[in-house]
Amino acid sequence: MKKIVENGRGITLIALIITIIILLILAGITLNIVINGGLIEQAKNATDKYKQAEVQEQNSLNELAEKIDNMNKTANAGDVIKQEGSIKYTADGKGNVIPVPEGFSYAGEGTKETGFVIKNDIDENEFVWIPVKDMPYKYDRYAFTREEWTYRQILGEKDEKTNSYKIIRADLPSYYYTETLLEDERISVEIYGGYYIARYEAGILTQRKSATEQVTVKPIFRKTGDTVVHVYNYVTKAQAQQLSENLYNKTQNNVTSKLCSSYAWDTALKFIETKNEGWSTNSIGGNYDISSNGTGELKPTGYHSVNNIYDMGGNVWEITNENYSNNSTPYVARRCNI
Numbered sequence: 001m002k003k004i005v006e007n008g009r010g011i012t013l014i015a016l017i018i019t020i021i022i023l024l025i026l027a028g029i030t031l032n033i034v035i036n037g038g039l040i041e042q043a044k045n046a047t048d049k050y051k052q053a054e055v056q057e058q059n060s061l062n063e064l065a066e067k068i069d070n071m072n073k074t075a076n077a078g079d080v081i082k083q084e085g086s087i088k089y090t091a092d093g094k095g096n097v098i099p100v101p102e103g104f105s106y107a108g109e110g111t112k113e114t115g116f117v118i119k120n121d122i123d124e125n126e127f128v129w130i131p132v133k134d135m136p137y138k139y140d141r142y143a144f145t146r147e148e149w150t151y152r153q154i155l156g157e158k159d160e161k162t163n164s165y166k167i168i169r170a171d172l173p174s175y176y177y178t179e180t181l182l183e184d185e186r187i188s189v190e191i192y193g194g195y196y197i198a199r200y201e202a203g204i205l206t207q208r209k210s211a212t213e214q215v216t217v218k219p220i221f222r223k224t225g226d227t228v229v230h231v232y233n234y235v236t237k238a239q240a241q242q243l244s245e246n247l248y249n250k251t252q253n254n255v256t257s258k259l260c261s262s263y264a265w266d267t268a269l270k271f272i273e274t275k276n277e278g279w280s281t282n283s284i285g286g287n288y289d290i291s292s293n294g295t296g297e298l299k300p301t302g303y304h305s306v307n308n309i310y311d312m313g314g315n316v317w318e319i320t321n322e323n324y325s326n327n328s329t330p331y332v333a334r335r336c337n338i
Helices: 013-035 039-074 183-192 237-247 262-273
Strands: 080-084 087-091 097-101 104-106 117-120 126-131 153-159 164-169 176-178 194-198 229-231 297-299 318-324 331-334
Touching: 097 104, 126 262, 183 194, 194 262, 237 318, 262 318
Parallel strands: none
Antiparallel strands: 080 087, 087 097, 104 117, 117 126, 126 194, 153 164, 164 176, 176 318, 229 297, 318 331
16 A cells, blocks of 8 residues: 655555544543543532532531520520630620630620620729620711701711811811721621720829829729729810820730720710610700719719710710811710700
């Protein structure tokens, strides 16, 4: 038979046919292995086993979640359901779990709905959990005002670049309040579903009598029995910010304290209104019932609170972290409805 090429470097037609036949035979063997219990069957079995393992893992997770849920339903208030890192997830006795940082403990009062109270294990300062997740409000700034006042507030347009917007005075539109959402507060709300606010306004055992006295003593946020507690007054915004930040400056389990922001303040008011509807716009007494005189002495008799939070009104200005456009008083003096 004639060769396809003459130079010896080609292949004969017979060799080509034989080669093709051999390749077809090999392909047939491979295909037979794949089809008849070979690779396809093995791949199918592997897929089935993976699906079974996935189902088993999900069932295990569901069983664990159900166990934790059942534990919480029968748990007493203050029982630690689980701990992740420095957070103790603590039962409130009503089927809810509240995140409590290490170094703090359940103070024996309140639930998620009524104000879950914790205290610091060292200085015994008390704080109330402000829930945001699964609540009828969100963590945000709100305009509160009394309808009969000319000093009304209007919610302005949001600035998407700074994630903030103005709260405008209706009587003086050129005057407004602004504050950018604080990153650590946002993270707390997103991860843990809320944040803590001091249960009492800042107090001190030794009264400061003038603005010239040094601000060196850390404020207290707790009841002191029969001891007279003085309002921590004669303090500037800068001093209040410094005092707040130095209280817990990540020295204890990464807990951070700051001067109350407008977001935290307003959302706490919305939490109060779940118990006392319209309180922020109609109340003339705030959420306190304590004897107070001109020097700011607060006697711990007749204490009254809403959701375990005391004195977000009162005769002493409450400074928050937001800014005021009026340069003569570039801080915001908050009470229940201004």
